[in-house]
Amino acid sequence: MLCSEFSALELSWKSMPSFDKEYFSLGHLDLLSYQNTFIHRLDPRTKIAVTFVFVLTVVSFPKYEVSGLIPFFLYPVLIFSLGDIPVRFILKKVLIVSPFAICIGIFNPFLDTITLYTLSGIHISGGWVSFFSILIKFVLTVSAALLLIATTSFPGVCYGLQRLRVPEIFVSQLLFLYRYLFVLMEETMRIVRAQAVRSFDKKGLEIRTYINLIGVLFIRTMERSERIYRAMLSRGFSGRIETFRLHSIAQADVLVLLFSLVLCYCFRRYDIIGMLDHVMKGLL
Amino acid sequence: MSHHLVELKDVYFRYPDGTETLKGISLRIVHGEAVGIVGANGAGKSTMLMHMNGYLMPSQGTVIIGDLELNKTSRKEIRKKVGLVFQNPDDQLFMPTVFDDVAFGPLNLGLSQNKVQERVASALETVGCLDLSTKPPHHLSIGQKSAVAIAAVIAMQPDILVMDEPASSLDPKSRRHLINMLKDFKHTKIIASHDLDLILDVCTRCMVLGNGRIMADGLTEDVLSNKDLLEENSLELPLSLQKM
Amino acid sequence: MHMSDALLSPAIGATFWTGSLAAIAYSAGKLKEQIDEKLIPLMGVLAAFIFAAQMINFIIPGTGSSGHLGGGMMLAIMLGPYAGFIAIASVLIVQSLFFADGGILALGCNIWNIGIYPCFIAYPFIYKIVAGDTNSPKRIFLASVMSVIAGLQLGAVSVVVQTVLSGRSELSLYTFLFFMLPIHLGIGLVEGVVTAGVVNYVRTMRPEVLASAHESKPLSSDRSIKKVLLTFFLITVFIVGVLSWFASKNPDGLEWSLEQMYGKSELSEQDSRVSRALNRFQEKTAIFPDYRVKKGNEKIPGNRDTATDATWPQAESDTTVSGLAGAFMVLCLIFALGFGIKKLKRRKNA
Numbered sequence: 001m002l003c004s005e006f007s008a009l010e011l012s013w014k015s016m017p018s019f020d021k022e023y024f025s026l027g028h029l030d031l032l033s034y035q036n037t038f039i040h041r042l043d044p045r046t047k048i049a050v051t052f053v054f055v056l057t058v059v060s061f062p063k064y065e066v067s068g069l070i071p072f073f074l075y076p077v078l079i080f081s082l083g084d085i086p087v088r089f090i091l092k093k094v095l096i097v098s099p100f101a102i103c104i105g106i107f108n109p110f111l112d113t114i115t116l117y118t119l120s121g122i123h124i125s126g127g128w129v130s131f132f133s134i135l136i137k138f139v140l141t142v143s144a145a146l147l148l149i150a151t152t153s154f155p156g157v158c159y160g161l162q163r164l165r166v167p168e169i170f171v172s173q174l175l176f177l178y179r180y181l182f183v184l185m186e187e188t189m190r191i192v193r194a195q196a197v198r199s200f201d202k203k204g205l206e207i208r209t210y211i212n213l214i215g216v217l218f219i220r221t222m223e224r225s226e227r228i229y230r231a232m233l234s235r236g237f238s239g240r241i242e243t244f245r246l247h248s249i250a251q252a253d254v255l256v257l258l259f260s261l262v263l264c265y266c267f268r269r270y271d272i273i274g275m276l277d278h279v280m281k282g283l284l
Numbered sequence: 285m286s287h288h289l290v291e292l293k294d295v296y297f298r299y300p301d302g303t304e305t306l307k308g309i310s311l312r313i314v315h316g317e318a319v320g321i322v323g324a325n326g327a328g329k330s331t332m333l334m335h336m337n338g339y340l341m342p343s344q345g346t347v348i349i350g351d352l353e354l355n356k357t358s359r360k361e362i363r364k365k366v367g368l369v370f371q372n373p374d375d376q377l378f379m380p381t382v383f384d385d386v387a388f389g390p391l392n393l394g395l396s397q398n399k400v401q402e403r404v405a406s407a408l409e410t411v412g413c414l415d416l417s418t419k420p421p422h423h424l425s426i427g428q429k430s431a432v433a434i435a436a437v438i439a440m441q442p443d444i445l446v447m448d449e450p451a452s453s454l455d456p457k458s459r460r461h462l463i464n465m466l467k468d469f470k471h472t473k474i475i476a477s478h479d480l481d482l483i484l485d486v487c488t489r490c491m492v493l494g495n496g497r498i499m500a501d502g503l504t505e506d507v508l509s510n511k512d513l514l515e516e517n518s519l520e521l522p523l524s525l526q527k528m
Numbered sequence: 529m530h531m532s533d534a535l536l537s538p539a540i541g542a543t544f545w546t547g548s549l550a551a552i553a554y555s556a557g558k559l560k561e562q563i564d565e566k567l568i569p570l571m572g573v574l575a576a577f578i579f580a581a582q583m584i585n586f587i588i589p590g591t592g593s594s595g596h597l598g599g600g601m602m603l604a605i606m607l608g609p610y611a612g613f614i615a616i617a618s619v620l621i622v623q624s625l626f627f628a629d630g631g632i633l634a635l636g637c638n639i640w641n642i643g644i645y646p647c648f649i650a651y652p653f654i655y656k657i658v659a660g661d662t663n664s665p666k667r668i669f670l671a672s673v674m675s676v677i678a679g680l681q682l683g684a685v686s687v688v689v690q691t692v693l694s695g696r697s698e699l700s701l702y703t704f705l706f707f708m709l710p711i712h713l714g715i716g717l718v719e720g721v722v723t724a725g726v727v728n729y730v731r732t733m734r735p736e737v738l739a740s741a742h743e744s745k746p747l748s749s750d751r752s753i754k755k756v757l758l759t760f761f762l763i764t765v766f767i768v769g770v771l772s773w774f775a776s777k778n779p780d781g782l783e784w785s786l787e788q789m790y791g792k793s794e795l796s797e798q799d800s801r802v803s804r805a806l807n808r809f810q811e812k813t814a815i816f817p818d819y820r821v822k823k824g825n826e827k828i829p830g831n832r833d834t835a836t837d838a839t840w841p842q843a844e845s846d847t848t849v850s851g852l853a854g855a856f857m858v859l860c861l862i863f864a865l866g867f868g869i870k871k872l873k874r875r876k877n878a
Contacts (some may be wrong), residue, residue, distance in 0.1 A: 215726050
């Protein structure tokens with residue numbers, strides 16, 4: 001049932017204005033995170049730890065490394081398949097992500113022109129190799145972040161952080177942000193729609209209008225926070241946000257953690273491709 | 285049964301900017317009563333309700349809940365007795381999942397984890413939302429949100445349930461569900477609403493508030509069938525009475 | 529201006545994570561001491577507000593292109609430095625998870641670059657002093673624009689330094705700064721104007737909001753415009769100092785200093801370990817005696833200097849082709865595995 005909802009959403013995106021698109025894409029990712037698969041059931045702490053180990057290992061490869069990074073695609077592929085995450089949706093998000101890494105990386109081929117490889121007569125410069133390495137790292141690390149949220153849910157991540165002794169105020173801040181993100185985006189979307197109806201397809205608002213709009217939104221947000229505070233008080237709030245957690249580290253968590261650590265270590269330390277290549281040659 | 289009593293004695297309230305919204309309110313509500321409060325926008329309904337759990341303090345006069353007089357020290361105790369359900373469920377449900385939200389109150393009461401779980405389950409069961417427990421509020425319909433908001437309050441097991449416009453944004457089916465639910469509650473109920481039919485269905489007693497004063501107080505059928513009284517206070521006959 | 533995982537080295541990423549976590553812990557501690565309970569929901573919804581506001585575009589006057597709000601300085605002004613910092617950090621975490629803006633390792637750098645400078649430098653040393661306790665819209669305007677620009681410039685320098693120190697990009701410090709600083713001056717100007725506008729709007733509508741942020745912070749009162757100028761001067765000295773430190777070293781010098789900082793170059797060490805392990809592996813699987821892995825210390829044909837050799841794994845033109853084939857094979861295997869799991873799951877569900 002969920003799947004059909006997803007595809008219906010995806011289809012209708014094309015005709016939507018950009019704000020709505022952002023909003024629904026965010027909602028979609030959020031919805032994915034409430035599935036019930038083996039990966040989703042793991043303790044959030046396990047997934048946070050594995051993600052960090054993975055990202056650290058990937059970026060620890062030196063500048064000109066390409067082939068050593070390839071085996072690491074195993075991680076996203078496993079999560080995609082075991083966690084029932086639609087591949088195209090995440091890939092699209094990876095592509096539209098803020099392209100800072102690519103903007104900076106693209107200079108490498110122009111600055112580092114010394115030939116590094118000669119591939120059947122074509123010279124490949126170090127700059128292209130290092131740029132390619134940045135690209136692979138970019139895809140791997142960005143999808144790791146998206147997959148963490150898609151398989152853990154934001155509150156899950158927060159409770160994981162809480163158990164990892166991140167300060168309470170910060171955890172409750174994250175929880176509030178998550179809770180009201182969707183509420184405020186909906187409110188903003190209504191304003192933007194009303195504006196779009198009257199502004200005949202302009203790319204944005206005049207700065208004066210923008211300031212007033214944001215000002216109004218700000219005041220409304222303040223008033224909302226007063227109402228929330230009132231609701232909190234009436235339910236016994238006295239400065240601390242207590243939360244109740246059922247998560248606990250299970251056997252599966254320990255196994256997954258060990259498995260990932262060993263794999264990351266092996267992939268980092270041994271040249272898998274070289275070995276495989278070697279085995280292949282031997283077989284032929 | 286005096287501990288379920290709500291009593292206001294000549295209560296006045298002025299906002300810091302000087303506007304006076306309550307001008308001498310006196311009322312007494314006893315155990316098990318269901319009281320509707322109606323009146324035009326700005327008549328002082330919400331201000332009055334906020335006095336009942338000590339969010340606002342009277343500028344003059346006294347508020348008594350059970351055997352406690354409202355002051356800064358008794359406020360906490362009073363909030364345990366009076367469950368206040370606000371108008372907009374989005375402001376009411378501030379935790380990231382339904383379970384966490386309903387558990388917020390019981391956890392603040394200092395109950396054990398098992399007790400909290402029990403309370404949450406039974407409160408969600410009462411409003412028919414047990415299966416929503418792991419969902420985040422933004423994945424719920426408005427009807428579900430308002431039901432969960434009520435569950436969050438009854439999980440604290442208050443003696444008195446105070447509601448401000450509980451049905452304002454509900455579709456007809458959810459509204460009917462809410463009305464049936466409210467009828468089943470044994471709590472003392474105080475409900476402020478523009479939905480006069482809801483008041484007629486749920487409440488036995490009704491007050492009309494106008495300009496910070498109580499304009500009428502009596503049996504719901506009598507008050508809500510008094511066309512002249514209602515029109516003087518920017519109200520009209522409930523739809524179900526208009527046909528007759 | 530979000531730093532990205534792909535440009536970072538682990539050491540730089542970890543360093544700034546440590547710094548940012550320390551700042552979060554410190555701010556959380558400060559807030560716990562002196563918090564007004566009301567601030568807890570307010571911080572949360574204002575962070576959500578910044579998020580929503582970032583999604584509306586406005587037209588940048590005179591250019592025809594459109595921009596959107598960053599909002600860091602606005603949060604600092606409305607909430608004070610500690611709560612403001614916590615709120616910005618939370619926004620960045622959501623961005624890095626839901627939008628993968630930057631990534632998880634770079635999050636430490638991003639919290640540092642976008643949170644620390646506005647909240648703990650621009651706000652106390654520029655905004656508070658220039659705006660003072662007066663309610664003059666002109667002073668608030670000036671204070672907002674100055675502090676936003678200063679915060680963004682420091683952030684930009686920070687991004688550049690982190691990138692160059694990580695050594696994944698070929699851009700030199702000067703070229704990169706030459707790109708980043710003017711761009712962020714422009715962004716800062718626009719953002720400053722917007723921030724000033726919103727602050728002034730809120731001040732006229734709800735003056736008590738700003739008052740409470742000001743009261744709770746015992747940072748100011750006896751500071752003067754002179755001190756702002758001094759701060760500006762110090763910031764300049766800092767930037768110039770960083771620049772000249774780098775200028776005194778050539779790119780090899782940079783690698784050298786990195787090695788000094790983090791012990792022996794992790795990369796060459798890693799390499800030798802890899803090759804040692806491979807040799808052992810090779811001995812065990814002696815069926816393929818002709819196979820050899822090129823080590824980093826063997827000179828590659830071409831005129832690369834020794835500094836880059838250290839970061840260079842096996843490479844020779846003929847092994848490259850088969851390497852490509854191997855890589856392709858591995859990718860195919862991995863994707864086949866994923867596809868297989870999906871198929872299996874589907875059959876199970878059906």
